[in-house]
Amino acid sequence: MFLNVNSEIGKLKRVLLHRPGRELERITPQYLEELLFDDIPWLKRMRAEHDAFALTMANRGCEIYYYENLLQEVLEKGDLKEKFIDDVLKGTKLVNPCLEQAIREYLISLPPQKVVKVAIEGLHKEDVPDLKWEYRLVDYVKSEYPFYINPMPNLYFTRDPGAVIGNGLVINKMKTPARNRETMFLYYIYKYHPLFNQSNIPLYYNYTDPYSIEGGDILVLNERTVAIGCSERTSAWGIETLSERLFQQSKIEKVLAIQIPFTRAYMHLDTVFTMLNYDQFTIYPGVKNNIKVYLLTKGVNSPKITPINSLEEGLKKVLKLPSVELIESGGGTEITAAREQWNDSTNTLAIGPGVVITYDRNEYTNETLRKRGIEVIEIEGSELVRGRGGPRCMSMPLFRENL
Numbered sequence: 111m112f113l114n115v116n117s118e119i120g121k122l123k124r125v126l127l128h129r130p131g132r133e134l135e136r137i138t139p140q141y142l143e144e145l146l147f148d149d150i151p152w153l154k155r156m157r158a159e160h161d162a163f164a165l166t167m168a169n170r171g172c173e174i175y176y177y178e179n180l181l182q183e184v185l186e187k188g189d190l191k192e193k194f195i196d197d198v199l200k201g202t203k204l205v206n207p208c209l210e211q212a213i214r215e216y217l218i219s220l221p222p223q224k225v226v227k228v229a230i231e232g233l234h235k236e237d238v239p240d241l242k243w244e245y246r247l248v249d250y251v252k253s254e255y256p257f258y259i260n261p262m263p264n265l266y267f268t269r270d271p272g273a274v275i276g277n278g279l280v281i282n283k284m285k286t287p288a289r290n291r292e293t294m295f296l297y298y299i300y301k302y303h304p305l306f307n308q309s310n311i312p313l314y315y316n317y318t319d320p321y322s323i324e325g326g327d328i329l330v331l332n333e334r335t336v337a338i339g340c341s342e343r344t345s346a347w348g349i350e351t352l353s354e355r356l357f358q359q360s361k362i363e364k365v366l367a368i369q370i371p372f373t374r375a376y377m378h379l380d381t382v383f384t385m386l387n388y389d390q391f392t393i394y395p396g397v398k399n400n401i402k403v404y405l406l407t408k409g410v411n412s413p414k415i416t417p418i419n420s421l422e423e424g425l426k427k428v429l430k431l432p433s434v435e436l437i438e439s440g441g442g443t444e445i446t447a448a449r450e451q452w453n454d455s456t457n458t459l460a461i462g463p464g465v466v467i468t469y470d471r472n473e474y475t476n477e478t479l480r481k482r483g484i485e486v487i488e489i490e491g492s493e494l495v496r497g498r499g500g501p502r503c504m505s506m507p508l509f510r511e512n513l
Protein backbone atom coordinates (compact mmCIF):
# COMPACT_ATOMS: atom_id res chain seq x y z
CA MET A 111 0.00 0.00 0.00
CA PHE A 112 1.38 3.40 -0.91
CA LEU A 113 -1.15 5.33 1.18
CA ASN A 114 -1.98 4.51 4.79
CA VAL A 115 -3.20 7.00 7.36
CA ASN A 116 -5.27 5.61 10.21
CA SER A 117 -4.41 8.23 12.80
CA GLU A 118 -2.99 11.70 13.36
CA ILE A 119 -0.10 10.39 15.43
CA GLY A 120 1.24 7.12 13.95
CA LYS A 121 4.93 7.25 13.01
CA LEU A 122 5.20 9.33 9.84
CA LYS A 123 6.82 7.33 7.03
CA ARG A 124 5.88 9.20 3.84
CA VAL A 125 4.93 12.81 3.34
CA LEU A 126 4.12 15.08 0.41
CA LEU A 127 5.69 18.56 0.49
CA HIS A 128 6.35 21.48 -1.77
CA ARG A 129 9.61 23.38 -1.51
CA PRO A 130 8.78 27.11 -1.78
CA GLY A 131 9.92 28.56 -5.09
CA ARG A 132 9.73 31.66 -7.24
CA GLU A 133 5.94 31.80 -6.85
CA LEU A 134 6.63 33.44 -3.47
CA GLU A 135 8.63 36.19 -5.12
CA ARG A 136 5.64 37.12 -7.21
CA ILE A 137 3.55 38.37 -4.34
CA THR A 138 3.27 42.16 -4.20
CA PRO A 139 1.36 44.16 -1.55
CA GLN A 140 -1.46 44.84 -4.00
CA TYR A 141 -2.29 41.16 -4.48
CA LEU A 142 -1.70 39.84 -0.95
CA GLU A 143 -5.37 39.41 -0.16
CA GLU A 144 -6.27 37.71 -3.41
CA LEU A 145 -3.36 35.29 -2.93
CA LEU A 146 -4.32 34.63 0.72
CA PHE A 147 -1.12 36.02 2.20
CA ASP A 148 -0.61 38.59 4.95
CA ASP A 149 3.01 39.40 4.31
CA ILE A 150 5.82 38.85 1.82
CA PRO A 151 8.40 36.20 2.75
CA TRP A 152 12.11 36.29 1.92
CA LEU A 153 12.48 33.28 -0.33
CA LYS A 154 16.13 32.44 0.35
CA ARG A 155 15.61 32.08 4.08
CA MET A 156 12.19 30.51 3.59
CA ARG A 157 13.73 27.71 1.53
CA ALA A 158 16.43 27.12 4.13
CA GLU A 159 13.71 26.85 6.78
CA HIS A 160 11.69 24.49 4.61
CA ASP A 161 14.73 22.31 3.88
CA ALA A 162 15.38 22.07 7.61
CA PHE A 163 11.75 21.05 8.14
CA ALA A 164 12.08 18.30 5.52
CA LEU A 165 15.38 17.13 7.02
CA THR A 166 13.82 16.92 10.48
CA MET A 167 11.27 14.45 9.13
CA ALA A 168 13.80 12.56 6.98
CA ASN A 169 16.11 12.15 9.99
CA ARG A 170 13.25 10.42 11.77
CA GLY A 171 12.80 7.90 8.97
CA CYS A 172 10.24 9.65 6.77
CA GLU A 173 10.43 9.56 2.96
CA ILE A 174 9.85 12.95 1.37
CA TYR A 175 7.94 13.41 -1.88
CA TYR A 176 7.69 16.74 -3.67
CA TYR A 177 4.76 17.96 -5.78
CA GLU A 178 7.08 19.38 -8.40
CA ASN A 179 8.98 16.11 -8.94
CA LEU A 180 5.84 13.95 -9.06
CA LEU A 181 4.19 16.30 -11.54
CA GLN A 182 7.27 16.40 -13.74
CA GLU A 183 7.36 12.62 -13.78
CA VAL A 184 3.69 12.57 -14.78
CA LEU A 185 4.25 14.98 -17.67
CA GLU A 186 7.48 13.36 -18.82
CA LYS A 187 5.76 10.04 -19.30
CA GLY A 188 2.59 9.65 -21.29
CA ASP A 189 1.02 12.21 -23.51
CA LEU A 190 -0.32 14.55 -20.91
CA LYS A 191 1.45 17.84 -21.44
CA GLU A 192 -1.23 19.40 -23.65
CA LYS A 193 -4.09 18.19 -21.50
CA PHE A 194 -2.34 19.56 -18.41
CA ILE A 195 -1.78 22.93 -20.12
CA ASP A 196 -5.47 23.09 -21.01
CA ASP A 197 -6.41 22.37 -17.41
CA VAL A 198 -4.07 25.10 -16.16
CA LEU A 199 -5.55 27.57 -18.64
CA LYS A 200 -9.13 26.67 -17.69
CA GLY A 201 -8.49 28.10 -14.23
CA THR A 202 -7.10 31.45 -15.37
CA LYS A 203 -8.80 34.79 -15.88
CA LEU A 204 -7.86 34.97 -19.56
CA VAL A 205 -10.94 36.07 -21.45
CA ASN A 206 -9.61 36.78 -24.92
CA PRO A 207 -9.42 33.42 -26.73
CA CYS A 208 -6.66 34.74 -29.02
CA LEU A 209 -4.48 35.52 -26.01
CA GLU A 210 -5.28 32.14 -24.48
CA GLN A 211 -4.25 30.43 -27.71
CA ALA A 212 -0.98 32.39 -27.86
CA ILE A 213 -0.15 31.32 -24.30
CA ARG A 214 -1.17 27.76 -25.05
CA GLU A 215 1.24 27.65 -28.00
CA TYR A 216 4.00 29.15 -25.88
CA LEU A 217 3.52 26.53 -23.17
CA ILE A 218 3.38 23.68 -25.66
CA SER A 219 6.79 24.77 -26.94
CA LEU A 220 8.31 24.25 -23.46
CA PRO A 221 9.71 20.97 -22.07
CA PRO A 222 7.54 19.28 -19.37
CA GLN A 223 9.81 20.39 -16.56
CA LYS A 224 9.38 24.04 -17.53
CA VAL A 225 5.62 23.65 -17.98
CA VAL A 226 5.37 22.46 -14.37
CA LYS A 227 7.49 25.41 -13.22
CA VAL A 228 5.25 27.90 -15.03
CA ALA A 229 2.13 26.20 -13.66
CA ILE A 230 3.47 26.74 -10.12
CA GLU A 231 5.26 30.07 -10.47
CA GLY A 232 2.66 31.61 -12.74
CA LEU A 233 3.22 33.49 -15.97
CA HIS A 234 4.00 37.17 -15.52
CA LYS A 235 3.58 39.48 -18.49
CA GLU A 236 7.30 40.24 -18.30
CA ASP A 237 8.11 36.54 -18.74
CA VAL A 238 6.86 36.65 -22.34
CA PRO A 239 7.38 40.20 -23.61
CA ASP A 240 7.26 39.09 -27.25
CA LEU A 241 3.90 37.35 -27.08
CA LYS A 242 1.66 38.46 -29.97
CA TRP A 243 -2.10 38.14 -30.30
CA GLU A 244 -5.08 40.05 -31.63
CA TYR A 245 -5.91 42.76 -29.07
CA ARG A 246 -9.56 43.11 -28.01
CA LEU A 247 -11.13 45.77 -25.83
CA VAL A 248 -10.68 43.63 -22.73
CA ASP A 249 -6.90 43.61 -23.24
CA TYR A 250 -6.85 47.41 -23.09
CA VAL A 251 -9.23 47.61 -20.14
CA LYS A 252 -7.49 44.94 -18.05
CA SER A 253 -3.97 45.86 -19.05
CA GLU A 254 -2.71 46.60 -15.52
CA TYR A 255 -3.22 43.06 -14.16
CA PRO A 256 0.35 41.64 -14.09
CA PHE A 257 -0.24 37.91 -14.60
CA TYR A 258 -1.47 35.78 -17.46
CA ILE A 259 -1.34 32.81 -15.09
CA ASN A 260 -1.42 33.51 -11.35
CA PRO A 261 1.40 32.17 -9.16
CA MET A 262 0.60 29.56 -6.49
CA PRO A 263 2.27 30.81 -3.30
CA ASN A 264 0.11 28.54 -1.12
CA LEU A 265 1.30 25.27 -2.67
CA TYR A 266 3.73 24.72 0.21
CA PHE A 267 0.68 24.23 2.43
CA THR A 268 0.28 20.72 1.05
CA ARG A 269 -2.12 19.77 3.83
CA ASP A 270 -5.01 21.61 2.28
CA PRO A 271 -5.59 20.28 -1.26
CA GLY A 272 -5.89 16.67 -0.16
CA ALA A 273 -6.02 14.17 2.67
CA VAL A 274 -5.35 10.47 3.01
CA ILE A 275 -7.99 8.62 5.00
CA GLY A 276 -7.16 4.95 5.56
CA ASN A 277 -5.87 3.73 2.19
CA GLY A 278 -7.99 6.18 0.21
CA LEU A 279 -7.69 9.77 -0.91
CA VAL A 280 -9.74 12.93 -0.65
CA ILE A 281 -9.03 15.62 -3.23
CA ASN A 282 -10.60 18.77 -1.94
CA LYS A 283 -12.77 21.45 -3.42
CA MET A 284 -11.05 24.63 -2.28
CA LYS A 285 -13.06 27.59 -1.07
CA THR A 286 -11.19 30.22 -3.08
CA PRO A 287 -9.99 30.31 -6.70
CA ALA A 288 -6.47 31.16 -5.47
CA ARG A 289 -5.97 27.51 -4.47
CA ASN A 290 -7.93 25.56 -7.09
CA ARG A 291 -4.96 24.65 -9.27
CA GLU A 292 -3.36 22.87 -6.30
CA THR A 293 -6.13 20.30 -6.27
CA MET A 294 -5.90 19.83 -10.01
CA PHE A 295 -2.19 18.99 -9.53
CA LEU A 296 -3.07 16.40 -6.92
CA TYR A 297 -5.63 14.86 -9.26
CA TYR A 298 -2.98 14.47 -11.99
CA ILE A 299 -0.64 12.77 -9.52
CA TYR A 300 -3.43 10.49 -8.29
CA LYS A 301 -4.62 9.59 -11.77
CA TYR A 302 -1.36 9.33 -13.68
CA HIS A 303 1.62 8.81 -11.37
CA PRO A 304 2.61 5.13 -11.10
CA LEU A 305 3.09 5.40 -7.33
CA PHE A 306 -0.59 6.22 -7.08
CA ASN A 307 -2.39 4.74 -10.05
CA GLN A 308 -1.10 1.21 -9.67
CA SER A 309 -2.70 0.45 -6.33
CA ASN A 310 -6.40 1.03 -6.88
CA ILE A 311 -6.72 3.91 -4.46
CA PRO A 312 -10.33 4.85 -3.70
CA LEU A 313 -11.16 8.52 -4.24
CA TYR A 314 -13.75 9.73 -1.73
CA TYR A 315 -14.03 13.35 -2.86
CA ASN A 316 -12.87 15.26 -5.89
CA TYR A 317 -12.10 18.86 -6.73
CA THR A 318 -14.97 18.82 -9.17
CA ASP A 319 -17.42 18.29 -6.29
CA PRO A 320 -19.49 21.40 -5.56
CA TYR A 321 -19.03 21.93 -1.79
CA SER A 322 -15.85 23.32 -0.30
CA ILE A 323 -13.73 21.23 2.00
CA GLU A 324 -10.04 21.82 2.81
CA GLY A 325 -7.45 19.46 4.31
CA GLY A 326 -6.58 21.65 7.29
CA ASP A 327 -10.04 20.74 8.54
CA ILE A 328 -9.59 16.97 8.22
CA LEU A 329 -8.11 15.08 11.19
CA VAL A 330 -7.98 11.29 11.12
CA LEU A 331 -8.56 10.43 14.78
CA ASN A 332 -8.43 6.67 14.40
CA GLU A 333 -9.23 3.86 11.95
CA ARG A 334 -12.97 4.41 12.36
CA THR A 335 -13.19 8.14 13.04
CA VAL A 336 -12.46 11.40 11.31
CA ALA A 337 -12.88 14.89 12.79
CA ILE A 338 -13.80 17.56 10.25
CA GLY A 339 -13.78 21.26 11.01
CA CYS A 340 -16.73 23.31 9.84
CA SER A 341 -14.93 26.57 9.22
CA GLU A 342 -14.36 29.60 7.03
CA ARG A 343 -13.20 27.13 4.37
CA THR A 344 -15.09 23.88 4.91
CA SER A 345 -18.84 23.85 4.35
CA ALA A 346 -21.47 21.86 6.22
CA TRP A 347 -22.62 20.27 2.93
CA GLY A 348 -19.05 19.29 2.14
CA ILE A 349 -18.75 17.55 5.51
CA GLU A 350 -22.06 15.74 5.04
CA THR A 351 -21.25 14.65 1.49
CA LEU A 352 -17.81 13.33 2.42
CA SER A 353 -19.17 11.62 5.54
CA GLU A 354 -21.80 9.79 3.53
CA ARG A 355 -19.20 8.53 1.07
CA LEU A 356 -16.83 7.49 3.84
CA PHE A 357 -19.61 5.53 5.56
CA GLN A 358 -20.39 3.74 2.31
CA GLN A 359 -16.92 3.16 0.90
CA SER A 360 -14.41 3.05 3.78
CA LYS A 361 -13.91 1.78 7.33
CA ILE A 362 -14.93 5.15 8.76
CA GLU A 363 -18.06 4.87 10.93
CA LYS A 364 -18.05 8.22 12.74
CA VAL A 365 -17.39 11.79 11.76
CA LEU A 366 -17.00 14.41 14.47
CA ALA A 367 -17.98 17.73 12.90
CA ILE A 368 -16.32 20.53 14.87
CA GLN A 369 -17.66 23.99 14.17
CA ILE A 370 -15.20 26.82 14.85
CA PRO A 371 -15.64 30.59 14.33
CA PHE A 372 -15.55 31.55 10.64
CA THR A 373 -12.61 33.99 10.61
CA ARG A 374 -9.33 34.43 8.78
CA ALA A 375 -7.17 33.89 11.90
CA TYR A 376 -8.60 30.40 12.31
CA MET A 377 -9.30 29.49 8.72
CA HIS A 378 -9.06 25.72 9.40
CA LEU A 379 -9.58 23.50 12.43
CA ASP A 380 -5.85 22.71 12.58
CA THR A 381 -5.06 26.37 13.24
CA VAL A 382 -6.72 26.03 16.66
CA PHE A 383 -6.73 22.31 17.47
CA THR A 384 -4.39 19.38 16.76
CA MET A 385 -3.76 15.90 18.14
CA LEU A 386 -0.49 15.24 19.97
CA ASN A 387 -0.78 11.80 21.50
CA TYR A 388 -3.28 8.98 22.14
CA ASP A 389 -5.25 11.12 24.58
CA GLN A 390 -3.61 14.54 24.34
CA PHE A 391 -4.60 17.46 22.12
CA THR A 392 -3.67 21.11 21.98
CA ILE A 393 -6.28 23.82 21.64
CA TYR A 394 -6.23 27.59 21.37
CA PRO A 395 -8.11 28.82 24.47
CA GLY A 396 -9.62 31.74 22.54
CA VAL A 397 -12.02 29.38 20.75
CA LYS A 398 -12.63 26.90 23.55
CA ASN A 399 -16.04 28.28 24.44
CA ASN A 400 -16.96 28.95 20.87
CA ILE A 401 -16.99 25.46 19.47
CA LYS A 402 -19.98 23.31 18.56
CA VAL A 403 -19.68 19.58 18.02
CA TYR A 404 -21.89 17.15 16.11
CA LEU A 405 -21.48 13.42 15.68
CA LEU A 406 -22.35 12.04 12.24
CA THR A 407 -23.03 8.33 11.84
CA LYS A 408 -24.59 6.23 9.11
CA GLY A 409 -28.29 7.04 8.73
CA VAL A 410 -31.08 5.77 6.51
CA ASN A 411 -31.04 8.25 3.60
CA SER A 412 -28.45 10.67 4.93
CA PRO A 413 -26.05 10.71 7.92
CA LYS A 414 -27.60 10.72 11.38
CA ILE A 415 -26.58 13.89 13.22
CA THR A 416 -26.27 14.02 17.00
CA PRO A 417 -25.28 17.27 18.78
CA ILE A 418 -22.61 16.69 21.45
CA ASN A 419 -22.20 18.83 24.57
CA SER A 420 -18.50 19.53 24.33
CA LEU A 421 -15.37 18.76 22.37
CA GLU A 422 -13.99 16.82 25.29
CA GLU A 423 -17.10 14.67 25.47
CA GLY A 424 -17.02 14.07 21.71
CA LEU A 425 -13.39 13.01 21.75
CA LYS A 426 -13.88 10.64 24.69
CA LYS A 427 -16.88 9.10 23.00
CA VAL A 428 -15.32 8.46 19.58
CA LEU A 429 -11.93 7.40 20.93
CA LYS A 430 -13.51 5.28 23.69
CA LEU A 431 -11.28 6.87 26.33
CA PRO A 432 -12.15 7.57 29.98
CA SER A 433 -10.51 11.01 29.72
CA VAL A 434 -8.68 13.26 27.27
CA GLU A 435 -6.29 16.12 27.97
CA LEU A 436 -6.91 19.38 26.09
CA ILE A 437 -3.73 21.38 26.53
CA GLU A 438 -4.24 25.10 26.08
CA SER A 439 -1.72 26.84 23.86
CA GLY A 440 -0.07 30.10 24.88
CA GLY A 441 1.09 29.24 28.39
CA GLY A 442 -1.92 30.58 30.27
CA THR A 443 -2.13 34.24 29.20
CA GLU A 444 -4.70 35.52 26.76
CA ILE A 445 -2.37 37.86 24.89
CA THR A 446 0.40 35.27 24.47
CA ALA A 447 -2.09 32.64 23.39
CA ALA A 448 -3.57 34.97 20.73
CA ARG A 449 -0.16 36.08 19.48
CA GLU A 450 1.20 32.57 19.27
CA GLN A 451 -1.97 31.24 17.64
CA TRP A 452 -1.55 33.82 14.87
CA ASN A 453 1.92 32.32 14.40
CA ASP A 454 0.58 28.76 14.33
CA SER A 455 1.43 27.55 17.82
CA THR A 456 -1.51 25.14 17.69
CA ASN A 457 -0.63 23.84 14.24
CA THR A 458 1.56 21.00 15.47
CA LEU A 459 2.59 18.09 13.26
CA ALA A 460 2.79 14.77 15.11
CA ILE A 461 5.46 12.52 13.61
CA GLY A 462 4.82 9.81 16.20
CA PRO A 463 2.72 9.45 19.36
CA GLY A 464 3.65 12.34 21.64
CA VAL A 465 6.32 13.69 19.25
CA VAL A 466 5.53 16.94 17.43
CA ILE A 467 7.19 19.47 15.16
CA THR A 468 6.46 23.13 15.94
CA TYR A 469 7.87 26.59 15.20
CA ASP A 470 10.54 27.71 17.70
CA ARG A 471 9.00 31.20 17.94
CA ASN A 472 6.03 29.88 19.94
CA GLU A 473 8.02 29.64 23.14
CA TYR A 474 5.19 29.63 25.66
CA THR A 475 3.17 26.98 23.89
CA ASN A 476 6.21 24.77 23.31
CA GLU A 477 7.14 25.02 26.97
CA THR A 478 3.59 24.08 28.02
CA LEU A 479 3.59 21.04 25.74
CA ARG A 480 6.93 19.88 27.15
CA LYS A 481 5.62 20.20 30.69
CA ARG A 482 2.82 17.84 29.69
CA GLY A 483 5.30 15.22 28.48
CA ILE A 484 5.31 15.94 24.75
CA GLU A 485 8.57 15.75 22.80
CA VAL A 486 8.70 19.06 20.94
CA ILE A 487 11.04 19.34 17.95
CA GLU A 488 11.41 22.99 17.03
CA ILE A 489 12.05 24.36 13.57
CA GLU A 490 12.67 27.93 12.51
CA GLY A 491 9.78 29.51 10.67
CA SER A 492 10.19 33.26 10.55
CA GLU A 493 9.58 33.29 6.80
CA LEU A 494 7.42 30.16 6.47
CA VAL A 495 4.93 31.57 8.97
CA ARG A 496 4.15 34.58 6.80
CA GLY A 497 1.76 32.51 4.69
CA ARG A 498 -0.28 31.78 7.89
CA GLY A 499 0.47 28.12 8.37
CA GLY A 500 2.64 25.87 10.49
CA PRO A 501 4.20 22.39 10.32
CA ARG A 502 0.86 20.59 9.98
CA CYS A 503 -0.31 22.87 7.16
CA MET A 504 2.99 22.34 5.34
CA SER A 505 2.72 18.55 5.19
CA MET A 506 0.40 15.99 3.65
CA PRO A 507 1.00 12.61 5.32
CA LEU A 508 0.85 9.76 2.82
CA PHE A 509 1.80 6.92 5.12
CA ARG A 510 1.76 6.56 8.86
CA GLU A 511 2.52 3.35 10.73
CA ASN A 512 -0.57 1.88 12.31
CA LEU A 513 -0.74 2.35 16.08
Ligand SMILES: NC(=O)NCCC[C@H](N)C(=O)O
Nearest residue numbers: 146267326378497498499503
Ligand atom coordinates in the same frame (compact mmCIF):
# COMPACT_ATOMS: atom_id res chain seq x y z
N1 LIG B 1 -4.11 24.06 7.16
C1 LIG B 1 -3.87 25.35 7.17
O1 LIG B 1 -4.30 26.06 8.05
N2 LIG B 1 -3.24 25.88 6.12
C2 LIG B 1 -2.79 27.23 6.03
C3 LIG B 1 -3.16 27.85 4.73
C4 LIG B 1 -2.68 29.28 4.61
C5 LIG B 1 -2.98 29.90 3.26
N3 LIG B 1 -2.34 31.14 3.11
C6 LIG B 1 -4.47 30.06 3.06
O2 LIG B 1 -5.00 31.10 3.46
O3 LIG B 1 -5.12 29.18 2.50
